[in-house]
Amino acid sequence: MTMTRMRGTKTMGTLKTIRIVLWTLVGVAALGAGYLWYSTSVAPQQGVAVAEAGRFGAGDYQLVSDAGETVGDEVFAGRPSLVFxxxxxxxDVCPTTLADMQHWFTELGPDAxxxxxxxxxxxxERDTPEILGQYVGWAGDKVTGLTGEPAEIEKAMDAWSVFAERVPLEGDDYTMNHTASVFLVDADGExxxxxxxxxxxxxxxxxLRRLVAG
Structure with missing residues (x-):
């Protein structure tokens, strides 16, 4: 094989390797984009379908507030509500969203x-009523933390069409992937x-101004 053909063969092999790497990166990016699209788009749209069939988030589940009170789905009706x-x-997402809520309430003034x-x-498993109360407390007295038995939380997530999954970390630790949108419901729970x-x-x-205005 001549030197020129050897160089050509080597160049073609290098280009093939580069193409494989690039397509791999594209695939990874697509998977990430797909998850983001699901958590911010698909789950809320599923919620719309549920809402059309009846009061949004309605279901046979029991939750516990950060004050230790047992509540059902009726807690989300009676007043316009934000649910996260x-x-x-x-x-990142959760503390940022709480900070956003605090800012929204300040901007709304009396409307809030x-x-x-x-x-x-x-x-x-980790978020007890006491821990939740401490966590949401800094965002003001308008935010109530809700927890409950794992089975009841699963029922609530199903009712709200919320996605969540545990992601293992090093050691025995873990984090959670979850729907990142804030749901808005009116005083009738719609x-x-x-x-x-x-x-x-x-x-x-x-x-939120339109929500309050009805």
Missing amino acids: FGFTHCP EDLQAFFVTVDP FFGTIAYGESADTAVGK
């Missing part, structure tokens, strides 16, 4: 008086819309 599913060990908000854990994670504050506050 997360967990106290969350490194008619609103109630709930932080429902997807990690009941689905009103969602606020996506990272949505602009102006857009979010506008939605």
